[in-house]
Amino acid sequence: MTALADGSGVGTLLRGWRERRRVTQLELALLAGSSARHISFVETGRAKPSPEMVLRLAEHLDVPVRERNALLLAAGYAPRFPETPLNDAAMEVVRSGLERLLAGYEPFPALVLDGRYDVVAANRGIGLLLEGVAGHLLEPPLNAMRIVLHPEGLAPRIRNLPEWRAHLLEQLERRITLAGSEVLRELHDEVRGYPVPEREHERSDAASGLLPFALPLRVEHAGHVLSFVSSIATFNTPLDVTVSELAVETFLPADPETVAHLRSLTP
Structure with a gap:
């Protein structure tokens, strides 16, 4: 909604999303069943799009649900998504x-994140991994990026921290590109600035922990090195801003030792 406070019109916002997606006016017009001339008129303010046209253009530009409301407001219409x-x-x-x-995924770790990477729900498997994390990082709202990358969080126990850190920062950068979020940009700059703990075994673990199909998370727990592959799921057709920003992240054990250790901890 920041753009509204700056007085930007819907045309300026749409042009920004189009350029961010690297789509030409002609390409967008073909996708939306319009003309390049009309798209140009909308972007320059010479034509006012209907709410249906705003939403159609937003759909083809893959604009996040939250920002679709912002586009509607900028065009003078009421938001459509609660x-x-x-x-x-x-x-x-x-x-x-x-x-x-x-609960059904236990004893393996799983959690639900919102659009700011704050943890809104987690199972007992996640609780096991958080043992030893500094108390101030576990105060609400818990932020997954801070918990993993902070030097008082999981970072000192992650055996392949350089690779996993690079993966998370790249993930954040993709989300910033998709959503154009200043909140995520600030989070990215914060966690990127955290000092990286030095570990003597990192170089050997980077090679020995490789999988042929995905980058694993290798983390120490109670004298064991647990290995996981992360998977993220989102809602397919959300009609609510909150639901559109929820993501379920599950950690699939990547070796039999991890399975055995976690199951041994299950009552």
């Missing part, structure tokens, strides 16, 4: 479904 708190009664189906999913 932002319902996850603890609202109307979100019971979503909440209970996520809780069942997390």
Whole structure:
């Protein structure tokens, strides 16, 4: 919504999203069933798009749901997508479904993140990995990026920290490009500035921990080195801002030793 406070019109915002996606006016027009002339008129303010056209262009430009509301407001229309708190009664189906999913994945770690990488739900497997993390990092709102990369967080126990750190920073950069979020940019700059703990075994672990299909997370726990492959799932057709920004991250054990260790901790 920042662009609204700056007085930017819908045309300026749409042009910004189009350029960010590296789509020409003609390409966007063909996708949206319009003409390059009309797209040009919308971007320069010579034509006012209907709310349906705003949403159609936003769909083809893969604009996040939150920012689609901003486009509608900039064009003088009411927002179409509510932002319902996850603890609202109307979100019971979503909440209970996520809780069942997390519980069913135990003893392996799984959590739910919002659009700022804040943890909104987690299972007991995640709790095991957080043992030893500094208390100030576990105060709400818990932020996954800070917990993993902070020198008082998981970072000192991650055996392939340089590779995993680079992966997370790249993930953040992709999200910033997609969403154009200043909040994520500030988070990226913060965690990138954290000092990186030096570890004597990092070089050997970087080679020995490689998998042929994915980069694993290798983390120490109770004298064991656990290895996981991360998978992220999102809702396919969200009509609510909150739901559109939720992501379920599950950590699949990458070796039999990790499976055995986690199952040994299950009551």
